[in-house]
Amino acid sequence: MKTTIYYFTGTGNSLKIAKNLSEKLEECELVPIAKVWEDFHLASSSEKVGFIFPLYYAGLPKIVYDFLSKIELAKSNYFFAVITNAGDINNTPLQQIETILNTKSKTLSAGFFILMPNNYIIGYDIHSEARQKEFFEEANKKIDNIHKTIEKNENNLGNDFFEKRRIKSEKFNKSFRDSVYESDKSFYAKDSCTSCGICVNVCPVNNIVLVEDIPQWQHKCQQCLACINFCPEKCIQFGDKTLKTQRYHHPEITVKDLINQKN
Ligand code: SF4
Ligand code: SF4
Structure with missing residues (x-):
């Protein structure tokens, strides 16, 4: 395979970007990080390797950090990252990568950010449908440029990126990564839960089980927010933070896509 894209997604924004980009690239395969990150032996033999995932607390999601630390990349020589976010960016995730x-004697060649609709409903409400449409249109244009950069093996990071290395938000992101497993203690399902099992199925790390037909979170959460956003009854809450916020997932990404991420 010429290119392998490893992706992580919670509500489909990163998966949609990964799908669109992989369709444009020659001989490109998509591999879900959630499916492979716990494999004993993790290695890529593709010429180019990409990582596509959402920005979490100004940096890498824990699962992406752990996956990157583990994967063997000796046979690959061009690396790129595409990070989806809804605002608030700096170079921290690219510097983290x-x-x-560098610990594997490799270096990042290209990095991109793509603004997508907000799914972090425990902090902010979602964007209007009209605004979401604008994000999608802008994202498609950006993917065209990203594709050209990758096809030409270009480096788009500039000297500043390598010379002025400061991982501004690493501390903030690390404290998120260190505590994220237990962050699910604020989740609960209201009485309107129908025990349909969708939250169990979409969770990329199998962190939810039904106990006597009621969802229970198992404290290995990645805070991807798939469960709360995909629940068809909108009955999952996160403390009192989501009582008034709406729910979001990418309109073209389905429950089946999320299930395929781990199976
Ligand atoms: S997705 Fe919602 S309705 Fe279905 S089991 Fe989970 S909490 Fe209950
Ligand atoms: S429990 Fe919910 S928020 Fe946590 S990893 Fe699973 S789907 Fe994502």
């Missing part, structure tokens, strides 16, 4: 790649 560069730091991890």
Whole structure:
């Protein structure tokens, strides 16, 4: 395979970007991080390797950090990252990737951010449908440029990126990664739960089980928010933070897509 894209997704934004980009790239395979990150032996033999995932607390999601630290990349020589976010960016996630790649004697070649609709409903409400449409249109244009950069093996990071290495938000992101497993203690399902099992199925890390037909969170959460956003009854809450917020998932990404992420 010429290119392998490893992706992580919670509500489908990153998966949609990964799908669109992989369709444009020659000989490209998509591999879900949730499916492979616990494998004993993790290695890529593709010429180019990409990582597509959402920004979490100004940096890498824990699952992506752990996956990157573990994967063997000796046979690959061009690395790129595409990070989806809804605002608030700096180079921290790209610098984090560069730091991890350096431990493997590799370096990041290109990095991109793509604004997508908000899914972090425990902090902010979702964007209007009209605004979401604008995000999708802008994202498609950006993917065209990303595709060209990758096809030409270009480096888009500039000297500043490598010379002025400061991982601004690493501390903030690390404290998130260190505590994220237990962050699910604020989740609960209201009485309107029908025990349909969708939250169990969409969770990329199998962190939810039904106990006497009621969802219970098992404290190995990645805070991807798939469960709360995909629940068809909108009955999952996160403390009192989501009582008034609406729910979001990418309109073209289905429950089946989320299930395929781990199976
Ligand atoms: S997805 Fe919602 S309705 Fe279905 S089991 Fe989970 S909490 Fe209950
Ligand atoms: S429990 Fe919910 S928020 Fe946590 S990893 Fe699973 S789907 Fe994501």
